[in-house]
Structure formats: C-alpha cells, structure tokens
Amino acid sequence: MGSIHIERPHRLSADELESLVSDLSGQLAQEYQLRIQKRGDAVHFSRSGARGTLLPGPSQVVITLELGLLLKPFQAGIHQAIERQLDRLIG
16 A cells, blocks of 8 residues: 655644635545545545545644555655645645
C-alpha cells in the first residue's frame, strides 16, 4: 500500500479554513471520484483502492491518503497534484 502524507502550515481565519476544506474536498472528490464524509472538523474520503483524511487545524492542514495496489503506481502524481491544489488554496 502506498501512503501520502502532506502537512501545510497556514494563517487562515476560521472562515477561510472552512472554505479551503470545502473547496479542496470538492476538488478531490471530483478529480478522484472520492466519497466524502465530514465528521467533526475532519473530512474522510474513500473509494475503491484509496482512503484518507483531511484534518484542518488552527495552524496547519494535514492530508493523509492510503493507496491500494492498483493506485500505487500513480502515487507520485497524485501526491504532487494534491500539493499543488492545497498550496494554491492556502495562497
């Protein structure tokens, strides 16, 4: 199984952070056909062969993703795409 772990510091207000979580969740769901489930502040996403969490915090955003065997060859590309999206949204 391939693992992706991304942490980014931020200085966003609570409203800005909520907007970032909503935007990023929607983009990831659409691009990777993920099912999204929000539990508290955390957003959990899954699909066949992948599952992960987007955890917004007061000073950083953490994304973890576990890829199954069929998606593992795409790990580097998926990692880079998520980093680009997150960096663009954080500004």
